[in-house]
Amino acid sequence: MRIENDLKLGFKDVMIRPKRSTLKSRSQVNLEREFTFLHSNIVWKGIPIMAANMDTVGTFEIAKALGKHNMFTAIHKHYTIEEWRDFASKADEKILRNLAVSTGTGKNDSNKVKQILTEFPSINFICIDVANGYSEHFVNFVQKMRKNHPNKVIIAGNVVTGEMVEELLLAGADIIKVGIGPGSVCTTRVKTGVGYPQLSAIIECADAAHGMGGQIISDGGCKTPGDIAKAFGGSADFVMLGGMLAGHKESGGNLIEKDGKKYKIFYGMSSETAMNKHVGGVAEYRASEGKTVEVPYRGKVEDTIIDILGGIRSTCTYVGASRLKELTKRTTFIRVQEQENQIYS
Numbered sequence: 001m002r003i004e005n006d007l008k009l010g011f012k013d014v015m016i017r018p019k020r021s022t023l024k025s026r027s028q029v030n031l032e033r034e035f036t037f038l039h040s041n042i043v044w045k046g047i048p049i050m051a052a053n054m055d056t057v058g059t060f061e062i063a064k065a066l067g068k069h070n071m072f073t074a075i076h077k078h079y080t081i082e083e084w085r086d087f088a089s090k091a092d093e094k095i096l097r098n099l100a101v102s103t104g105t106g107k108n109d110s111n112k113v114k115q116i117l118t119e120f121p122s123i124n125f126i127c128i129d130v131a132n133g134y135s136e137h138f139v140n141f142v143q144k145m146r147k148n149h150p151n152k153v154i155i156a157g158n159v160v161t162g163e164m165v166e167e168l169l170l171a172g173a174d175i176i177k178v179g180i181g182p183g184s185v186c187t188t189r190v191k192t193g194v195g196y197p198q199l200s201a202i203i204e205c206a207d208a209a210h211g212m213g214g215q216i217i218s219d220g221g222c223k224t225p226g227d228i229a230k231a232f233g234g235s236a237d238f239v240m241l242g243g244m245l246a247g248h249k250e251s252g253g254n255l256i257e258k259d260g261k262k263y264k265i266f267y268g269m270s271s272e273t274a275m276n277k278h279v280g281g282v283a284e285y286r287a288s289e290g291k292t293v294e295v296p297y298r299g300k301v302e303d304t305i306i307d308i309l310g311g312i313r314s315t316c317t318y319v320g321a322s323r324l325k326e327l328t329k330r331t332t333f334i335r336v337q338e339q340e341n342q343i344y345s
């Protein structure tokens with residue numbers, strides 16, 4: 001047993017210090033970034049905020065709404081080939097360029113990915129997603145996928161430490177998804193005691209990835225646009241959102257009504273709800289590591305998108321960053337013991 005005494009920080013432990021700025025207006029801030037990738041020859045340009053590959057969030061409808069803003073969606077892995085055909089044959093190229101096909105490490109999943117990418121070659125991204133990216137089996141799977149898809153951008157995760165970021169990049173991933181336990185409907189930290197505060201995970205994993213020419217996605221734990229800004233400030237290249245995009249017209253999950261108020265069902269992909277839906281229940285040897293919640297219905301996701309982008313533009317003006325790319329360089333975090341005033345919340 002060993003204890004690391006360095007303090008690890010989450011979004012709630014810091015604020016971004018304002019700095020002198022020459023920007024006159026939020027409209028002067030450019031949130032698009034252009035990335036080239038470690039293993040593939042693809043160039044991607046857009047706003048690097050993405051919907052999570054959860055069946056309540058990473059839907060085709062969300063992809064259409066985010067794609068209009070050049071934002072990204074990791075489409076969940078539970079659509080059938082027929083549903084993909086129906087969507088992709090009508091989707092304009094801009095939407096297809098801004099999405100990833102998701103897969104676990106199972107054979108059926110990877111066969112489906114192959115079929116989708118063969119039928120729709122303008123899709124450039126594969127998201128290989130497992131709850132625990134530390135297993136040797138996962139690394140071998142990433143290697144195999146790199147061999148089978150040499151020209152696609154491979155996202156792999158989730159991990160929270162630099163050495164595993166390096167291992168996955170060496171195995172053939174271009175972008176590493178970072179986050180264990182911070183998610184809004186995640187119970188991993190409660191059920192297992194395992195996790196890593198998200199801001200420190202971002203800072204440490206980005207350092208490892210950038211040193212090798214890779215990128216990272218901060219996945220999970222953002223509750224507000226300010227948290228997204230902190231993730232970018234901490235060096236995340238992309239930020240993935242689940243809960244912040246749940247509960248909308250375009251999100252998945254049933255719409256229910258209680259006492260005249262509308263709610264949408266939102267659940268973790270390792271929750272009992274998800275396992276009942278997709279794999280016929282929770283296997284006896286495992287525990288569910290996700291919650292099921294009812295979130296107030298929020299209407300069109302467009303309003304939420306505008307709110308998020310407006311918030312991040314404002315962060316940039318507070319620190320004098322005319323482009324999102326400059327935000328990390330211009331970020332000084334201060335450690336704090338308070339956040340917002342909650343008197344009216």
Ligand code: 5GP
Nearest residue numbers: 052183184186220221242243268269270290
């Ligand atoms: P959020 O933005 O809602 O805070 O976090 C979204 C992320 O939570 C997802 O992208 C995924 O990494 C993670 N997640 C989704 N479902 C589950 C689950 O059932 N269990 C755990 N441990 N994590 C989940």
